[in-house]
Amino acid sequence: MHTSPLPPSPDPAVEAARINRNGAIIAAVITALVTAVATGTGAFLLGRERGESTASAATVTVTATAVHTETATVTAGQADVPNNSAPPAQPGPTTLLDLAPLEPDGEWRVEDRKVNTKEYEDALTAPLDDCSGNTVSQTYQIDRKYQRFRAEVGLTDDSGSDARVEIQFLVDNTPNQPATVTIGPGTLEQVDVDISNAFRITIAAQTERNCTGDYAATVAWLNTSLT
Secondary structure: OOOOOOOOOOHHHHHHHHHHHHHHHHHHHOOOOOOHHHHHHHHHHHHHHHHHHHHHHHHHHHHHHHHHHHHHHHHHHHHHHOOOOOOEEEEEEEHHHOOOEEEEEOOOOOEEEEOOOOOEEEEEEEOOOOOOOOEEEEEEEEOOOOOOEEEEEEOOOOOOOOOEEEEEEEOEEEEOOOOEEEEOOOEEEEEEOOOOOEEEEEEEEEOOOOOOOOOEEEEEEEEEEEE
């Protein structure tokens, strides 16, 4: 019988070298894989970060555009808003109460009084208490600024039933025509006088002489205006 010889036992040094070489190869492969994974992950994260940055930048750009558009719209809207503010109020006519009187004669006052059953605010009044031709008057300097004088004049409702008063309006010390108008309680006289080129005007009232009975009276000038 022929017997084959057994193979020689491997050299331990050679075996160790082979194992070390295989381990190095495996380690290299693992390192390559880890590097690839890390690189890919980093690239992914970097790309994501860049993508976010790009998205953020795009968002900022859009936001800036929106803000710009909104500002332009608001500005245009403000420019198109009509001016609804009220025009400045025009001054009303001048009244005798706006002027400083010259040479007052009598106890003139401004008060609320009833004339011909109607209440009037800021009536220009003066009392007349006797029958001796008592006169009250008040003069105003208007410096040729006005064209017409308008007013109402009467006796207050608490004046005596027998009171009769002569009313005068003078332009530069000249009585207006008719020169006098006589009034009693419960009446109201309209006054409308041309005062063009007038330097001064005077309102006046005088009681009748030798009157009898309940004659005490208070004259009231109402709604005066100079235009």
